[in-house]
Amino acid sequence: MSALEQMYQQVILDHAKHPHGRGLAGSADPAAGHLAGESHQVNPTCGDEITLRVDVSDGADGRTVSGVSWEGQGCSISQASASVMTELVTGRGLDEVAHLDAVFHDLMASRGKGLGDDDVEDALGDAAAFTGVSQYPARIKCALLGWAALKDSLARSGALAA
Amino acid sequence: MTTTDTVRPTGAAPAPAALTAAELAAVRADFPLLGRTVRGGRPLVYLDSAATSQKPNVVLEAEVDFYEQRNAAVHRGAHQLAEEATEAFEDARAAVAAFVGADEDEIVWAPGATAALNLVAYALGNATAGRGGAAAERFRLAPGDEIVVTEAEHHANLVPWQELCARTGAVLRWFGVDGDGRIDLTDAGAVITDRTRVVAFGHVSNVTGAVAPVAELVAAARRVGALTVLDACQSVPHLPVDLHALGVDFAAFSAHKMLGPTGVGALYGRRELLEAMPPVTTGGSMVEVVTMAETTYAPPPQRFEAGTQMVAQAVGMGVAARWLDELGMDRVARHEHELAAELVRIAEIPGVRLIGPADTHDRLAVVSFVVDGVHAHDVGQVLDDRGIAVRVGHHCAQPLHRSFGVAATARASASVYTTVDEIVAFREALSGVRAFFGVE
Numbered sequence: 001m002s003a004l005e006q007m008y009q010q011v012i013l014d015h016a017k018h019p020h021g022r023g024l025a026g027s028a029d030p031a032a033g034h035l036a037g038e039s040h041q042v043n044p045t046c047g048d049e050i051t052l053r054v055d056v057s058d059g060a061d062g063r064t065v066s067g068v069s070w071e072g073q074g075c076s077i078s079q080a081s082a083s084v085m086t087e088l089v090t091g092r093g094l095d096e097v098a099h100l101d102a103v104f105h106d107l108m109a110s111r112g113k114g115l116g117d118d119d120v121e122d123a124l125g126d127a128a129a130f131t132g133v134s135q136y137p138a139r140i141k142c143a144l145l146g147w148a149a150l151k152d153s154l155a156r157s158g159a160l161a162a
Numbered sequence: 163m164t165t166t167d168t169v170r171p172t173g174a175a176p177a178p179a180a181l182t183a184a185e186l187a188a189v190r191a192d193f194p195l196l197g198r199t200v201r202g203g204r205p206l207v208y209l210d211s212a213a214t215s216q217k218p219n220v221v222l223e224a225e226v227d228f229y230e231q232r233n234a235a236v237h238r239g240a241h242q243l244a245e246e247a248t249e250a251f252e253d254a255r256a257a258v259a260a261f262v263g264a265d266e267d268e269i270v271w272a273p274g275a276t277a278a279l280n281l282v283a284y285a286l287g288n289a290t291a292g293r294g295g296a297a298a299e300r301f302r303l304a305p306g307d308e309i310v311v312t313e314a315e316h317h318a319n320l321v322p323w324q325e326l327c328a329r330t331g332a333v334l335r336w337f338g339v340d341g342d343g344r345i346d347l348t349d350a351g352a353v354i355t356d357r358t359r360v361v362a363f364g365h366v367s368n369v370t371g372a373v374a375p376v377a378e379l380v381a382a383a384r385r386v387g388a389l390t391v392l393d394a395c396q397s398v399p400h401l402p403v404d405l406h407a408l409g410v411d412f413a414a415f416s417a418h419k420m421l422g423p424t425g426v427g428a429l430y431g432r433r434e435l436l437e438a439m440p441p442v443t444t445g446g447s448m449v450e451v452v453t454m455a456e457t458t459y460a461p462p463p464q465r466f467e468a469g470t471q472m473v474a475q476a477v478g479m480g481v482a483a484r485w486l487d488e489l490g491m492d493r494v495a496r497h498e499h500e501l502a503a504e505l506v507r508i509a510e511i512p513g514v515r516l517i518g519p520a521d522t523h524d525r526l527a528v529v530s531f532v533v534d535g536v537h538a539h540d541v542g543q544v545l546d547d548r549g550i551a552v553r554v555g556h557h558c559a560q561p562l563h564r565s566f567g568v569a570a571t572a573r574a575s576a577s578v579y580t581t582v583d584e585i586v587a588f589r590e591a592l593s594g595v596r597a598f599f600g601v602e
Contacts, residue, residue: 003201008598008599013599013600045555046554046556046569047569077539139543142539
């Protein structure tokens with residue numbers, strides 16, 4: 001597989017064509033026991049942008065991401081990454097989400113080598129397919145745009161406060 | 163078919179001779195970087211010269227030679243090296259001045275065109291704050307005065323004017339563009355009014371390659387006594403440019419787009435304007451008499467060249483100007499006109515849409531485009547895999563992109579060393595992009 005094919009894996013192209021979570025949910029005030037935050041992120045080098053909303057619910061085991069929705073425009077990498085992330089984090093606890101965010105950032109810093117740990121990469125699910133993107137320094141920001149919007153919207157929701 | 167005469171300032175001279183295959187091969191052999199391979203051994207097809215050009219050996223050698231043989235502080239020092247360094251520095255200024263039809267003392271070194279445009283904007287701001295005495299009266303802005311730009315501007319010729327307006331209470335107005343991205347002069351009388359004090363515009367769009375109607379804009383500005391500021395970054399490397407003949411008051415261009423080094427560019431200003439304009443950056447080398455209380459300033463161009471200058475780079479810029487002069491800018495323009503005709507043919511590829519004029523009349527060898535169903539970044543990545551270097555994004559022209567309803571485009575741009583074969587290779591690679599992403 002060429003470096004180009006490693007980047008544009010079929011799973012990435014599929015997510016780009018049929019993204020999950022696309023279509024921003026309404027901005028109605030969340031019900032009791034729920035929090036919501038929204039974030040707009042721009043990649044100034046290419047003009048790609050995303051607006052993402054996260055909903056957080058209080059549960060017996062702490063706070064979980066109960067919903068992610070977004071809209072934006074961008075390249076196949078940024079669109080696919082936001083789609084994969086939406087699938088990956090929905091229903092997860094906030095600690096798990098923070099861990100996945102850190103692991104995905106590590107993967108993007110791996111310069112195409114991956115993390116060398118199958119268990120860790122398995123935990124990323126489809127997001128592990130972005131290993132090929134990390135060979136192209138100019139495209140890493142594309143893959144991280146949705147994650148930056150998630151992190152910021154979680155902070156804005158107030159859900160990260162103790 | 164149009165000829166290069168359409169972009170020549172006089173239009174009366176006989177058509178220049180085309181570059182022969184042997185001449186073009188010799189030109190290319192002068193650029194070491196063009197010989198390298200990329201992405202697994204593919205020959206480099208460099209189509210990003212509108213972002214920055216490659217450099218011929220003589221420019222690289224000029225910088226090395228300066229550091230090896232002549233390096234010294236210029237315009238000071240009593241030793242031989244200082245004399246030789248000063249001579250090289252001022253000789254470069256003469257070369258650059260001659261290259262654009264200006265006088266030597268009308269060329270101010272700047273770190274680049276962005277800095278040169280900011281210099282003018284900040285000088286007007288300083289004049290408005292009262293600096294420069296009575297001589298600077300013509301530069302003073304009052305609230306409600308108007309500064310006119312165009313929707314086609316590079317951010318470097320837009321944002322400094324927005325900032326100047328914010329500081330002075332002047333109002334920014336602009337010409338829109340037509341469907342081809344050309345400046346729309348319909349209702350020019352409503353845009354340039356008796357409140358207009360500055361008309362700033364790009365000579366050639368870095369997105370569409372369209373050549374601006376300089377004569378019309380200069381005439382309209384003169385009728386109301388407004389200053390004209392020309393962003394000549396994309397014209398000076400590709401066309402014969404005579405700033406005196408164009409009649410603009412100020413012009414800015416960068417060395418690195420015209421085969422010269424980074425870190426240097428030039429501000430052209432008509433002599434009487436530079437003489438009347440207050441300084442911007444202050445400090446060493448730009449003064450006459452300094453006391454603890456106040457300072458008087460050197461005449462231009464030194465008044466605008468505070469601190470140690472980028473001497474080796476300026477020398478390199480002078481060499482680049484002479485290299486182009488020797489080849490002949492009319493011949494460069496003719497060669498690139500042929501390249502433009504090859505570039506616009508990408509519009510024949512299914513799913514490819516040009517952003518800008520589809521013809522080659524008054525347009526240079528720069529094409530921006532979108533591919534239906536494929537984002538510009540992804541287009542650029544596939545081309546890169548074939549060794550073809552293009553620019554993707556908004557090319558520092560977000561308003562122009564917005565006027566076309568797109569956030570990003572891919573852009574291919576040529577220079578004197580570009581060949582028709584390279585553009586054919588680019589078109590072939592571009593033809594396969596939609597299939598790669600399965601959107602055919």
